[in-house]
Amino acid sequence: METLARAIEVTRRYGSVTALDGVSLDIRRGELVGLLGPNGAGKSTLINLFAGLRRPHSGRVELFGGSPADPVRRRDIGVTPQETGLPSTLRVREVVDFVTAHYPRGAARGELLERFGLTGMERRQIGGLSGGQKRRLAVALAFAGNPRLVFLDEPTTGLDVEARRTLWDAVRDFHAGGGTVVLTSHYLEEVEALAERVVVVDRGRVLADDTVAAVRDIAGMRHVTLTAGELPDLPGVVRAERDGSRVLLLTADADALVRALVRADVPFTGLEIRPTSLEEAFLTITARESQAA
Amino acid sequence: MSLLLTHTKYRFLETIRVPIAVVGNTFFPSASMLFFVVPFAGDDPLVATLATGSMMTFSVMSTALFTHGLGVADDRAQPWDPYMRTLPAGPWPRFGSNILNGLIMTLLGILPVLVIAATLTEATVTPAQLLLGLGALLVASIPFTLIGLFVGYLLPAKAAIAVVQLVLLPMAVGGGLLMSPTDPPAFIAAVAPFLPTRGGAELVWAAVGGPAPRALPLVMLAVWTVVAGALAVWAYRRDEGRRFS
Numbered sequence: 444m445e446t447l448a449r450a451i452e453v454t455r456r457y458g459s460v461t462a463l464d465g466v467s468l469d470i471r472r473g474e475l476v477g478l479l480g481p482n483g484a485g486k487s488t489l490i491n492l493f494a495g496l497r498r499p500h501s502g503r504v505e506l507f508g509g510s511p512a513d514p515v516r517r518r519d520i521g522v523t524p525q526e527t528g529l530p531s532t533l534r535v536r537e538v539v540d541f542v543t544a545h546y547p548r549g550a551a552r553g554e555l556l557e558r559f560g561l562t563g564m565e566r567r568q569i570g571g572l573s574g575g576q577k578r579r580l581a582v583a584l585a586f587a588g589n590p591r592l593v594f595l596d597e598p599t600t601g602l603d604v605e606a607r608r609t610l611w612d613a614v615r616d617f618h619a620g621g622g623t624v625v626l627t628s629h630y631l632e633e634v635e636a637l638a639e640r641v642v643v644v645d646r647g648r649v650l651a652d653d654t655v656a657a658v659r660d661i662a663g664m665r666h667v668t669l670t671a672g673e674l675p676d677l678p679g680v681v682r683a684e685r686d687g688s689r690v691l692l693l694t695a696d697a698d699a700l701v702r703a704l705v706r707a708d709v710p711f712t713g714l715e716i717r718p719t720s721l722e723e724a725f726l727t728i729t730a731r732e733s734q735a736a
Numbered sequence: 737m738s739l740l741l742t743h744t745k746y747r748f749l750e751t752i753r754v755p756i757a758v759v760g761n762t763f764f765p766s767a768s769m770l771f772f773v774v775p776f777a778g779d780d781p782l783v784a785t786l787a788t789g790s791m792m793t794f795s796v797m798s799t800a801l802f803t804h805g806l807g808v809a810d811d812r813a814q815p816w817d818p819y820m821r822t823l824p825a826g827p828w829p830r831f832g833s834n835i836l837n838g839l840i841m842t843l844l845g846i847l848p849v850l851v852i853a854a855t856l857t858e859a860t861v862t863p864a865q866l867l868l869g870l871g872a873l874l875v876a877s878i879p880f881t882l883i884g885l886f887v888g889y890l891l892p893a894k895a896a897i898a899v900v901q902l903v904l905l906p907m908a909v910g911g912g913l914l915m916s917p918t919d920p921p922a923f924i925a926a927v928a929p930f931l932p933t934r935g936g937a938e939l940v941w942a943a944v945g946g947p948a949p950r951a952l953p954l955v956m957l958a959v960w961t962v963v964a965g966a967l968a969v970w971a972y973r974r975d976e977g978r979r980f981s
Contacts, residue, residue, distance in 0.1 A: 495821070514824045514826050515824065517823070518824040524819035528814045528815030532749070532754060537749065538746075541746045542823065544739065544742045545823040546824065
């Protein structure tokens with residue numbers, strides 16, 4: 444399978460902060476990849492490197508076999524601007540025409556706007572659009588050059604359910620037509636709805652690169668907290684932490700754990716079971732990584 | 737080339753859709769024409785012509801400083817600017833469109849001054865003098881364009897607007913634009929030759945029938961242009977390094 448974009452052992456710092464720390468990633472043709480991670484994890488930095496906005500401090504970034512800093516390599520990609528930055532005095536029609544003019548085979552304006560539910564908005568000034576309309580326009584601009592590869596940074600943050608569905612449909616259609624998509628999100632739901640492959644990024648490192656199902660299993664962990672003294676060995680505990688008399692256990696099967704607790708006949712109080720957040724799932728993966736190391 | 741025109745078109749549209757910006761651009765020189773030149777110098781053809789040349793120089797300085805100083809600082813603050821860098825074009829269409837748009841705004845700025853001079857004063861030029869004068873204005877605007885770019889790439893918008901205003905008035909007054917070209921007060925006469933304003937203004941005056949420019953102001957104009965150019969390049973590279981490396 445042809446590799447469209449590639450990061451090889453890429454490290455990128457901002458001052459003393461390491462945004463990316465030895466990241467390697469291949470984006471292959473036809474993939475729909477979700478970059479998942481909390482704010483500040485390094486997702487946007489990775490996209491900025493692929494889009495040619497930043498250079499790595501070490502390692503290499505390739506786009507269609509060349510450097511992303513070369514404008515010719517960027518002919519086949521599309522990037523979403525932040526909707527807050529769209530020029531507010533221009534009309535929708537004008538900003539689409541402006542972006543399209545940069546590409547050898549740009550999209551037809553009417554058809555592009557229709558895909559993103561913006562039909563009839565051509566003459567509206569961007570400053571007068573709602574937040575959701577601006578966001579959809581910003582995402583539409585990533586597709587203005589009929590790209591082979593699009594980078595969508597948090598495409599649906601702040602959208603209502605219906606606008607989100609419209610956008611998801613547009614992304615799915617693009618992918619079904621052979622397009623390659625890299626999207627970042629801190630919503631597991633969004634990545635689950637769209638992506639086939641999930642790359643979990645945190646603190647500048649790739650923690651997991653797997654199918655959606657595999658990552659969902661990790662995120663399916665439960666937190667079991669209880670107040671207890673010394674506990675015996677319990678089955679299925681991925682991680683155990685003690686905070687005073689409170690014990691926090693992380694497990695894939697909370698039911699089995701509770702049955703084992705009861706059978707072991709240890710005294711405990713204040714039992715709580717709650718699903719892990721995505722962030723906690725990342726921590727789980729980190730913990731495994733450091734154990735393996 | 738077509739991308740340069742595309743960028744210029746949309747940048748111009750963005751500018752003129754904020755009419756107050758265009759009005760602000762033309763207000764001071766036009767108002768100065770109406771308040772100072774028309775009543776006091778309107779009747780003498782040569783004095784009126786030279787005073788018109790001074791006001792046009794003032795207008796050109798003001799446009800160059802504001803368009804580039806404030807415009808660039810403002811651009812840098814917008815997320816649209818990095819987005820444009822992801823499009824498949826080098827930096828030149830964006831940079832070139834900024835310069836071209838500055839020229840268009842310069843023309844728009846001097847137009848009212850020209851109209852006031854033609855209708856309300858005895859100022860007069862031959863077509864050749866007019867063209868020569870416009871050429872001289874272009875030369876006069878170069879150091880201020882470069883100072884504008886320097887400020888714009890160095891400072892955030894709020895600081896840039898203050899600095900541009902601080903630069904504009906002393907440069908205009910100190911250069912003798914608001915005084916008689918031939919008989920300025922002693923202080924102005926001492927300071928003016930060392931300011932970039934004076935060399936430009938003397939070129940403009942000479943182009944429209946005034947006295948020939950003196951050597952010192954022209955040398956200082958060249959020195960300011962080179963120094964401002966070096967500073968602008970330095971500030972541009974520094975900004976590139978911070979935001980895009």
